[in-house]
Amino acid sequence: MLNKLLKYDLKYVYKTLIVFYILDFVFALLTRGIRLFENSSLMQFVAFIMNIVTIVSFIATIIINIMKLWSRFVNNIYKDESYLTHTLPVTEKDIYISKFLSSILTITTSVIAIILSLFIIYYSQDFIEFLKTSLDGLANAYDSTVISIIIVLFVVFLLELISVVVEGYTGILLGHRSGDHKMIKSIVIGFLFFMGSSILIIAVILLAGLFVKDIMDLFVTLAPPNVKTIKNLLLVAIVIYSLAITFYFIFDIHILKKGVNVD
Amino acid sequence: MKFDFDNVRPIYLQLVEQLERYIVSGNLKPGDKLPSVRELAISSKTNPNTVQKALTELENLGLIYTERTNGKYVSTDETSIQKHGEKYAKVLTEKYLDDMTKLGFTIEQAKDYLNKFGGIK
Amino acid sequence: MKEIVKCKNLSKSFGEKRVLENIELNIQRGKIIGLLGKNGMGKSTLIKLIVGLLTPNSGEITVDGKKIGVESKKKISYLPERTYLDKTMKIEETIEFFDEFYDNFDKDKAFKLLKDLNLDRNTRISKMSKGMQEKLQLILVMSREADLYILDEPLGGVDPATRDYILDTILSNFGKDSSVLISTHLIADIERILDEVIFIENGKIVLTSDTDTLREEKNASIDEIFREMFKC
Numbered sequence: 001m002l003n004k005l006l007k008y009d010l011k012y013v014y015k016t017l018i019v020f021y022i023l024d025f026v027f028a029l030l031t032r033g034i035r036l037f038e039n040s041s042l043m044q045f046v047a048f049i050m051n052i053v054t055i056v057s058f059i060a061t062i063i064i065n066i067m068k069l070w071s072r073f074v075n076n077i078y079k080d081e082s083y084l085t086h087t088l089p090v091t092e093k094d095i096y097i098s099k100f101l102s103s104i105l106t107i108t109t110s111v112i113a114i115i116l117s118l119f120i121i122y123y124s125q126d127f128i129e130f131l132k133t134s135l136d137g138l139a140n141a142y143d144s145t146v147i148s149i150i151i152v153l154f155v156v157f158l159l160e161l162i163s164v165v166v167e168g169y170t171g172i173l174l175g176h177r178s179g180d181h182k183m184i185k186s187i188v189i190g191f192l193f194f195m196g197s198s199i200l201i202i203a204v205i206l207l208a209g210l211f212v213k214d215i216m217d218l219f220v221t222l223a224p225p226n227v228k229t230i231k232n233l234l235l236v237a238i239v240i241y242s243l244a245i246t247f248y249f250i251f252d253i254h255i256l257k258k259g260v261n262v263d
Numbered sequence: 264m265k266f267d268f269d270n271v272r273p274i275y276l277q278l279v280e281q282l283e284r285y286i287v288s289g290n291l292k293p294g295d296k297l298p299s300v301r302e303l304a305i306s307s308k309t310n311p312n313t314v315q316k317a318l319t320e321l322e323n324l325g326l327i328y329t330e331r332t333n334g335k336y337v338s339t340d341e342t343s344i345q346k347h348g349e350k351y352a353k354v355l356t357e358k359y360l361d362d363m364t365k366l367g368f369t370i371e372q373a374k375d376y377l378n379k380f381g382g383i384k
Numbered sequence: 385m386k387e388i389v390k391c392k393n394l395s396k397s398f399g400e401k402r403v404l405e406n407i408e409l410n411i412q413r414g415k416i417i418g419l420l421g422k423n424g425m426g427k428s429t430l431i432k433l434i435v436g437l438l439t440p441n442s443g444e445i446t447v448d449g450k451k452i453g454v455e456s457k458k459k460i461s462y463l464p465e466r467t468y469l470d471k472t473m474k475i476e477e478t479i480e481f482f483d484e485f486y487d488n489f490d491k492d493k494a495f496k497l498l499k500d501l502n503l504d505r506n507t508r509i510s511k512m513s514k515g516m517q518e519k520l521q522l523i524l525v526m527s528r529e530a531d532l533y534i535l536d537e538p539l540g541g542v543d544p545a546t547r548d549y550i551l552d553t554i555l556s557n558f559g560k561d562s563s564v565l566i567s568t569h570l571i572a573d574i575e576r577i578l579d580e581v582i583f584i585e586n587g588k589i590v591l592t593s594d595t596d597t598l599r600e601e602k603n604a605s606i607d608e609i610f611r612e613m614f615k616c
């Protein structure tokens with residue numbers, strides 16, 4: 001049954017998201033095309049505007065993605081559509097896992113779509129040069145770190161977005177356990193969880209700084225950070241985000257299993 | 264088939280009566296197959312259990328019979344149907360005479376009026 | 385005859401407000417039962433507890449001997465008061481959806497009933513009137529071969545033609561050993577199809593009876609008996 005639930009959850013989000021992916025690509029292509037004629041001040045201005053439009057489109061993609069996930073969650077679990085969701089012969093656990101997996105999948109494809117669009121805009125001689133030097137130096141330990149740092153950054157960004165989505169779910173679940181002002185309570189609780197995990201991450205990094213001099217130097221000196229230190233920090237972030245997401249996952253299922261009370 | 268109910272008396276009794284009338288009046292002829300329980304329920308907008316109860320009652324009255332697996336048929340025993348017809352005739356006649364005597368007419372007068380207005384030569 | 389639903393000492397509150405109190409209820413197989421009560425007396429709450437949309441504060445519900453869960457949801461086909469379909473779907477997609485999730489869904493029957501309504505299967509739900517959406521939901525619900533159909537206020541605010549359509553659809557599609565529980569406050573419209581009635585008032589069941597027996601006893605229609613009992 002999980003695969004059927006997931007199919008419909010994905011279908012719902014992608015129905016809208018696909019439009020934004022296409023917009024992202026079209027704007028990226030246009031921006032790229034205009035950059036080819038950047039020899040007059042007018043064209044430079046047009047290129048500048050196109051850059052902004054494209055970036056707005058990227059941000060919209062992520063925001064729409066997250067909003068669609070949240071609205072589907074509320075509708076399916078508590079609003080009109082909950083009358084169907086909760087009378088399907090499926091467990092509450094499967095309902096949640098499906099929402100969780102569809103969040104990870106859609107956020108991942110959105111981030112990939114944005115990266116591909118960026119690639120369309122900036123793919124150039126210089127870019128190839130940069131890639132070449134990176135690859136050339138693959139043998140040497142320092143350069144291989146640059147590549148991996150890009151991958152790690154990507155993963156951190158993904159995890160950050162996913163944890164935001166899941167914090168929203170937790171807020172919705174807790175907010176709807178009370179008798180009134182369910183939506184406002186959902187938003188407040190979700191935001192508190194978001195703040196909480198952000199503070200937790202900074203606290204853990206500071207704590208690590210007490211023991212590792214390189215990390216503390218990030219806070220107390222102006223010297224450019226060592227690539228290796230940043231990578232380590234990002235790894236710490238990955239561990240914390242993963243733990244937080246796992247916690248929300250288990251906590252949310254526990255709450256749903258206690259039984260629902262629809263509006 | 265058309266049915267008409269009031270909601271005051273038990274629905275199954277009203278169904279029995281109305282089916283009985285269909286049979287007595289010859290709208291349902293001896294040996295005719297009755298619609299299925301479900302069809303009757305839908306055409307009368309009643310519950311299949313109610314229809315079932317009414318049919319059992321009609322069967323007890325000897326007006327219909329069940330042929331295994333094939334469904335229910337109107338009884339071919341015409342004398343039995345006639346008897347039911349007589350029962351209706353008796354009830355209606357008694358009601359007529361009762362009403363007339365209550366209005367102060369004698370039985371003889373009632374008979375005369377029947378001839379006069381009933382189109383009987 | 386074995387019960388399809390059993391409620392024991394069931395209570396439900398919303399905050400301080402007690403909505404259902406010590407409900408004892410058995411629903412037999414093969415019957416059409418009316419759950420009758422004025423608005424706000426607890427009809428919908430009782431139904432939502434049975435279908436698993438609400439969780440009781442105390443007491444127990446079993447469906448065919450099992451607690452509310454995946455198994456009970458397979459057996460019960462529920463028509464709520466609201467429109468509950470994903471508005472971005474087309475009619476055909478909703479039928480596919482039901483077919484995928486419910487083993488006892490009869491797709492051919494659904495398409496046949498849809499044809500009788502002259503509905504185009506490519507229509508999007510968001511383009512349909514509320515009345516049409518309700519008819520589609522009735523088709524979806526009655527196309528399941530369920531043990532128990534629960535219809536919450538199916539006749540609320542419909543015209544006589546629609547009422548006849550709804551009653552016909554219910555009568556022609558429920559299975560031989562299955563039961564139908566219909567909640568309504570419009571008793572006159574529906575009483576002749578009922579085997580049994582349950583009167584609910586202020587969160588308590590005040591009467592359960594066979595309909596024809598009750599009519600004979602009181603020499604009145606169910607509607608009249610109900611009005612007499614709950615005069616304002």
